[in-house]
Structure formats: structure tokens, C-alpha cells
Amino acid sequence: MIQAFAFYLFAALVLASGAFTILARNPVHSVLWLILAFFNAAGLMVIVGAEFIAMLLVIVYVGAVAVLFLFVVMMLDIDFAELRSGLVRYFPLGLAIAVVLAAELVLGVGAYRAGALELGTPAAETAPLVGEANIVSIGALLYGRYLFLFESAGIILLVAMIGAIVLTQREARADAGRSQQNISRQVSRRPEEATVNTRPEVGQGVQL
Amino acid sequence: MTETFVYWGMDPDWAWFLATVAGILLIALPLMLAVAMVIYVDRKVWAAMALRRGPNVVGPFGLLQSFADGLKVFLQETIIPTAANKGLFLIAPIITFTVALMAWAVIPFNSGAVLANINVGLLYIFAISSLGVYGVVISGWASNSKYPFFSAMRASAQMISYEVSIGFIIVCVVLWANSFNLNAIVWAQKGHIFGLINGFAFNPLLFPVWVLFLISSLAETQRAPFDLTEAESELVAGYQTEYSSMSFALFWLGEYANVLLMCALNATLFFGGWLPPLDIGFLYLVPGWIWLFAKIFFFFLVFSWIKATVPRFRYDQLMRLGWKIFLPMSLIFVVIVSGFLMFTRYGA
Numbered sequence: 001m002i003q004a005f006a007f008y009l010f011a012a013l014v015l016a017s018g019a020f021t022i023l024a025r026n027p028v029h030s031v032l033w034l035i036l037a038f039f040n041a042a043g044l045m046v047i048v049g050a051e052f053i054a055m056l057l058v059i060v061y062v063g064a065v066a067v068l069f070l071f072v073v074m075m076l077d078i079d080f081a082e083l084r085s086g087l088v089r090y091f092p093l094g095l096a097i098a099v100v101l102a103a104e105l106v107l108g109v110g111a112y113r114a115g116a117l118e119l120g121t122p123a124a125e126t127a128p129l130v131g132e133a134n135i136v137s138i139g140a141l142l143y144g145r146y147l148f149l150f151e152s153a154g155i156i157l158l159v160a161m162i163g164a165i166v167l168t169q170r171e172a173r174a175d176a177g178r179s180q181q182n183i184s185r186q187v188s189r190r191p192e193e194a195t196v197n198t199r200p201e202v203g204q205g206v207q208l
Numbered sequence: 209m210t211e212t213f214v215y216w217g218m219d220p221d222w223a224w225f226l227a228t229v230a231g232i233l234l235i236a237l238p239l240m241l242a243v244a245m246v247i248y249v250d251r252k253v254w255a256a257m258a259l260r261r262g263p264n265v266v267g268p269f270g271l272l273q274s275f276a277d278g279l280k281v282f283l284q285e286t287i288i289p290t291a292a293n294k295g296l297f298l299i300a301p302i303i304t305f306t307v308a309l310m311a312w313a314v315i316p317f318n319s320g321a322v323l324a325n326i327n328v329g330l331l332y333i334f335a336i337s338s339l340g341v342y343g344v345v346i347s348g349w350a351s352n353s354k355y356p357f358f359s360a361m362r363a364s365a366q367m368i369s370y371e372v373s374i375g376f377i378i379v380c381v382v383l384w385a386n387s388f389n390l391n392a393i394v395w396a397q398k399g400h401i402f403g404l405i406n407g408f409a410f411n412p413l414l415f416p417v418w419v420l421f422l423i424s425s426l427a428e429t430q431r432a433p434f435d436l437t438e439a440e441s442e443l444v445a446g447y448q449t450e451y452s453s454m455s456f457a458l459f460w461l462g463e464y465a466n467v468l469l470m471c472a473l474n475a476t477l478f479f480g481g482w483l484p485p486l487d488i489g490f491l492y493l494v495p496g497w498i499w500l501f502a503k504i505f506f507f508f509l510v511f512s513w514i515k516a517t518v519p520r521f522r523y524d525q526l527m528r529l530g531w532k533i534f535l536p537m538s539l540i541f542v543v544i545v546s547g548f549l550m551f552t553r554y555g556a
Contacts, residue, residue: 052327055331056331058336058338059338062339063335063341064338064368064371068364070342070345070349074345074361135388181528183525
């Protein structure tokens with residue numbers, strides 16, 4: 001009983017916060033509703049016994065991705081009158097996206113009603129490890145059977161990371177050297193180099 | 209506790225419900241009391257280090273100062289700025305406070321005394337502590353004022369940066385303890401060094417990791433020298449600038465509950481949690497929670513010692529330390545620790 005109650009609670013909250021994500025006028029509110037949706041999705045994961053996935057969902061999506069989202073969206077200078085004025089121009093595009101999504105939904109429900117897809121019987125090494133915490137079973141699969149897929153995903157991420165670093169390299173740009181901190185110079189600076197003791201005449205002042 | 213209620217002739221479901229509520233209250237109420245006292249300790253330590261007296265008027269030795277402050281903010285008016293986003297402005301301190309309490313659910317106070325003994329306890333704490341940033345960010349944005357906004361920007365960048373290295377530090381500990389369960393991690397530290405000393409911090413490979421964790425936990429809780437989010441010389445009071453009365457008090461309580469949580473994590477992950485410092489029989493006569501509280505209090509003293517002595521970092525130094533020093537170092541230690549365990553424990 002309590003599972004059903006928890007499921008309907010989380011599912012209803014996911015749907016409601018998902019709806020509010022697109023209905024909210026203010027983009028910051030949208031992001032916050034999105035975060036609530038992530039959170040309740042994590043709750044659904046807990047119900048099916050995938051506590052590791054649930055925690056990762058919160059750590060990665062709520063703790064990192066959504067914070068960066070919020071970081072960017074917070075800095076937007078929102079003019080609500082202007083937001084509404086573009087409606088006619090963007091209406092066809094929005095309609096097209098809506099039609100695609102609706103078609104996918106109908107297809108999905110139709111496929112579901114047609115019966116489950118036959119996936120074949122799992123091989124011995126992919127059979128679920130009974131009685132293990134799911135973090136152990138995920139580890140056994142990732143570092144065993146799917147090792148090469150896992151490693152190639154890692155390489156793709158590494159390349160993406162290097163790409164991002166290269167794009168923001170400062171040396172290549174014209175303003176190289178500007179607004180850069182030289183930490184070793186700052187640390188090795190002594191008071192004798194930074195301050196001078198002078199005894200100026202009255203009314204003379206000092207030359208800086 | 210559930211068994212006791214069932215033994216008294218209660219329905220198992222109701223017994224579980226009642227035991228959980230009682231457990232929550234047993235953690236949350238003493239925690240609030242501890243926060244009040246710890247604020248007093250904090251102020252006394254700073255005062256002593258600055259050759260001042262500190263709070264000494266309310267009650268004997270000023271012990272009741274925090275309660276007087278609490279009563280004061282309780283009686284004040286809650287001011288909501290006209291330009292503020294009202295709903296979010298009020299939700300932000302509640303988020304900070306709730307999140308600070310939530311993480312305590314998985315901290316083991318003794319071998320069986322833990323509210324939620326879940327397999328992924330450490331990941332749960334990591335997930336919950338990453339939520340703490342929302343209170344700051346939302347309050348900064350909803351205040352609709354420039355200093356809180358700067359503070360929110362700084363907080364989100366700072367928390368994400370240091371969470372990355374905390375993640376790798378946690379990986380080192382988990383590799384050694386072979387579990388994400390906090391109680392299992394504590395047990396793994398029993399007699400860790402020569403079968404005598406309890407605690408991972410005394411392991412030569414994990415000691416540097418603990419130093420990284422201590423500094424990262426200062427940054428994660430936004431304590432000095434990393435308190436750039438409320439740097440009073442630049443940002444008035446940062447994200448709390450527009451807050452008054454109880455909404456301010458919730459930030460205050462949440463902040464100190466977070467500091468205590470980080471102290472508890474230092475104790476649990478690296479200093480044997482509720483185990484006594486040495487693995488000697490008669491030390492186990494002292495209840496585990498006393499050892500844990502002593503360790504938490506010790507780390508809190510270290511935290512306020514640091515706050516009283518170390519000057520604030522500049523923002524670029526903070527980012528440099530996080531990304532260019534802590535991240536590579538914690539990554540290297542993940543490689544070293546896993547390599548060492550591979551050769552010694554799993555036989556290459």
C-alpha cells in the first residue's frame with residue numbers, strides 16, 4: 001500500500017513540476033521546477049530499489065548540472081513584455097516541436113499497447129546478481145562485460161573536456177597576459193620590496 | 209527501537225513509523241541544542257584568540273547568550289524587501305535549514321544507532337550536501353539586490369569546485385573500506401594501524417587525503433578562510449544581507465548544523481567515528497556516541513581556530529586552489545590508493 005502511495009505521490013509531483021517547468025513565466029522558476037522534477041524522479045528510482053541510480057541522479061543532475069543551469073539563467077536580464085512579443089514569430093517552430101513530441105508520445109503508447117519487445121534471454125554474465133547491493137551489480141557489469149563501452153564513454157568525455165579547455169586558452173588570444181595572476185611572484189614578495197619608509201618635508205608630500 | 213515498540217504490543221507498521229519519528233526528534237532536537245552551544249564556543253574561541261572576553265553577560269559565563277540571541281530574532285519582525293521574489297525569498301532559508309538537518313539521518317552514533325542504515329549512506333550525504341548550495345543561490349537571486357546576487361554567484365562556483373575533489377576523496381575512503389555504508393566504513397577502521405589505532409587518518413596513504421578533506425570541508429561549509437559568500441568587507445553579509453529575524457536565524461542554524469556535519473564526517477571517515485581512538489578493550493566501556501561527540505567537538509575547535517587565525521582567500525586564489533591543486537592531487541591519490549589496494553589486497 002505504502003509503495004503505491006509513494007509511487008503516485010512521486011509520479012504526480014514529477015508530472016506537476018514538469019508541467020510547471022514549461023508553464024512558469026520566469027526562467028528561474030522553470031529551472032527550480034525542473035530541479036523538483038529531478039528530485040521526485042530520484043524518489044521513483046528509490047521505489048524500484050535502484051538507490052545508487054537515485055543518488056547519482058541527485059548528485060549529478062541536481063547538485064551539478066542544475067546549479068550551472070541556474071547560474072546561467074539567473075544572470076539573464078528578463079524583459080517580460082519582450083518575451084511575449086516574439087510569440088507570433090516563434091509559434092510555427094514551437095508548434096513543430098509540439099507535434100513531434102506528441103507523435104512520439106502516441107507512438108510510444110501504441111508500441112507499449114502492442115506488447116513488450118522481445119529482447120532475447122540475457123547471457124549468463126548479464127544476469128542480475130541476486131542479493132547484491134545494486135552498486136555492486138552495476139560495478140560488475142561496467143567493469144566486466146561493458147568495459148570497452150565504458151572506457152570509450154570516458155574517452156569521449158576526456159576529449160570533450162580537453163576541447164573545452166582549448167577553447168578558453170588565454171595564450172592564443174590577443175589580450176594574453178592581461179588580468180593574469182602570477183601566484184609565485186605574489187607569494188615570494190617580501191615587505192621590503194613592497195613598502196618604503198620616507199621622511200618627507202612638511203607640505204612636500206611623497207612621490208608615488 | 210522498532211523491536212521495542214513491537215515488543216510492547218504495537219502493530220509493526222505503526223511501530224516503525226513511531227520509531228522513525230522518535231529517531232528524527234532524537235537527532236534534530238539535540239542537534240539544535242548543540243548548534244546553540246557551539247555558536248557560543250565559536251565566539252568564545254575567537255574572543256580568546258583576539259584577547260577579548262567574548263559573551264559573558266547572559267547566564268553563567270555567558271552560556272545562555274545563544275538562547276538570548278534566539279529569543280531576540282524570534283521576536284523581531286520579518287522584513288521582506290518590496291523588490292524581492294517573495295515566495296523564493298522565504299523558501300531559501302527553509303531549504304538551507306532542512307538540508308542541513310537531512311544529512312544527519314545516515315550518521316552512525318553507535319554500532320546500531322543510526323536512523324537510516326542505507327547501503328549508499330556516503331553518497332546520500334554527498335547528494336544532500338550538494339543541495340545546500342540552493343539555499344544560498346535562491347536567496348541571493350530572490351533578494352533582488354546586488355550584494356546577495358554576487359554572493360550567490362560565488363557560492364555556486366565555489367561549492368561545485370570543491371565538491372569535485374570531495375568526491376574523489378570519498379572514493380579513496382570507500383575503496384579502502386570497501387563500502388558506501390557509513391557504519392561499515394567505521395568498522396573498517398577498527399585497529400587499522402598495527403591493530404591498535406582506530407582511524408584511516410593515521411594511514412600514511414590516507415593522511416594527505418584527510419588534509420585535503422579538512423580544507424575542502426571548510427570550503428564546502430563556507431567557513432573562513434573560504435567565507436567569500438559572506439565576505440563582510442566586500443559584500444555586507446552576502447546572501448543574508450536582506451534577511452531579518454527568523455529567516456535569518458534559519459540560515460544561521462543551518463550553517464552551523466552544516467559545520468557540525470562536516471566535523472562529524474571528518475570524525476566518521478578518517479578518525480573512526482564512534483570507535484575509541486585506540487583499539488583497547490576498556491576504552492569500549494565508554495559509549496560510542498561520547499567518542500563521536502568528542503571527535504566532533506575537537507574538529508569544531510579546529511574549525512574555529514582556523515577561523516580566528518587565517519585571513520580570507522581572494523576569489524581567484526580559491527578557484528586556483530580548488531581546480532589546479534586539490535583536483536589533481538585527489539585524482540592522483542585515487543590512482544595511488546587503488547593501485548596499492550590492487551597489489552596488496554587483491555593480489556594484482
